[in-house]
Amino acid sequence: MAAITSPPSPATPSPAAPPAAPGAAPPTTWHGELHATVLDWYGANARDLPWRTASASPWAVMVSEFMLQQTPVKRVLPAYAAWLERWPTPADLAADAPGEAVRMWGRLGYPRRALRLHAAAVAITEQHGGRVPDDHAALLALPGVGEYTAAAVASFAFRQRHVVLDTNVRRVFARAVTGVEYPAQATTAAERRTAAEYLPATPETAATWAVAVMELGALVCTARGPECGACPLFDRCAWQRAGRPPYEGPARRGQTYEGTDRQARGRLLAVLRDAHGEVPQARLDEVWPDAVQRARALDGLVADGLVEPVAQGVYRLPR
DNA sequence: AAAGCGTGGAC
DNA sequence: TGTCCAAGCTT
Incomplete structure (x- = not known):
């Protein structure tokens, strides 16, 4: 498999070893350089989003994650603020009618998410003492919480070390590591393995790395019209080095909406x-x-x- | 495991 | 304009 390679550094002929043989972990120092590259970029370019502030509770992070499931950040922002103002804790939401959640959801789309978020609030209130659980398995057991959301909440809200594999991260790895423009339609075991390989060892660093790679995918390594010139991985990216070959394969989507x-x-x-x-x-x-x-x-x-x-x-x- | 599930914005 | 896409989950 291809990999994120070390950049051709003319200034400092890096003492780091070349990319490791298949199966072997790359040198820690090399990983560290890669992590620093992405983390530095994140530090300088991260958006100022309310669910990333220090005052954002785990519940707030969970609300944001539900809303962000297939809905763009820009449309989530006002709904997120209104939601948390009305229901600052899971117990507040659980005490209200599910229909109120559906109403507050407004036009975010996929309103079943509102129902599931309400059901999750009920479960948190009844089974977890009103506190969002910090355990990945417990999160996964909540309604509307899948592999991604469980990892995201555990990572972002509780600063744990998890593979957080969303559409952005999958695309970044597809390009930077595998050298293809787009990932496969469904998440594969190979993708999880790759993401796990590159995950920093320290929980706190891993948590920031997770959001940083996501942000890179959201802002630079975008689905269409990626800004490779602004990418911190430009020199290391397998897709870039391969000449950015276009996606080959079946049409990725094609859902008509009118009349459905x-x-x-x-x-x-x-x-x-x-x-x-x-x-x-x-x-x-x-x-x-x-x-x-x-x-x-x-x-x-x-x-x-x-x-x-x-x-x-x-x-x-x-x- | 492929299909169903909303809505709006970008090009 | 129509197509593609957006921090997925469930069955």
């Missing part, structure tokens, strides 16, 4: 969100003409617990 059940669900739920209280069927009929698809979408929302039928032809957000 997803769009129908969104329209219906928007009506429920904006109407405080019960909503008659007629109000829903207005926003989606196709009766068959409308019924299917509404059934789906009910099945997901996002909508509650209160009577024949009357609906509301769940209580």
Whole structure:
């Protein structure tokens, strides 16, 4: 496999050993240089985000992580602030109705996340004394918390050492280490192995490294139009050294949205969100003409617990 | 394990 | 314009 190589340093002919043979860990000094390179870049370029401040509680970090699942930072910022103002602790949210969480979620998208965040708050309140657990396995057991989110909360909020593998990190490793433009569609064991190899040994350093690599992917090593000229890994990057070969493979996505059940669900739920209280069927009929698809979408929302039928032809957000 | 799940912005 | 993408999770 390729690797992040040492930069061709004309100034200091590095005494560091060349890239290690497959299977062997590279020299600590070399790793240390790589870590310093990325950490220095992060120190100078990190965005000033509210969930990264010292005063951000583990709950605040968890809220941010839920909201950031597939939603851009810019749209999360105001929702994050409003959410924490209303529900500063898990117990505050748990004491409120799940429908209120769905309403506060607004237009962030994927509203099931709101429901799961509420359910997580209930679990934290009932099973963890109202404190966000600092144990990775306990985090993973919470609703809406997967491998990434568990690692992110444990790392960012509790400064533990975990492989934090999100879309940004995967892309950075795909390019810098593997030498391809994009990672595979699904996360592979090889990717976890690679990320683990490069993870600093010290928890505190590992935690900062995790967020730093993510930030690099978000700001420089972007999916489209990466700014390689501004990248601290420019000289080491396997993709760069290979001449930045374009992605080869199957189309990575291609989801149409217009006319889908997803769009129908969104329209219906928007009506429920904006109407405080019960909503008659007629109000829903207005926003989606196709009766068959409308019924299917509404059934789906009910099945997901996002909508509650209160009577024949009357609906509301769940209580 | 591939598909379903929202929404808005960038190019 | 349509396509792609955004700190994924669940079934």
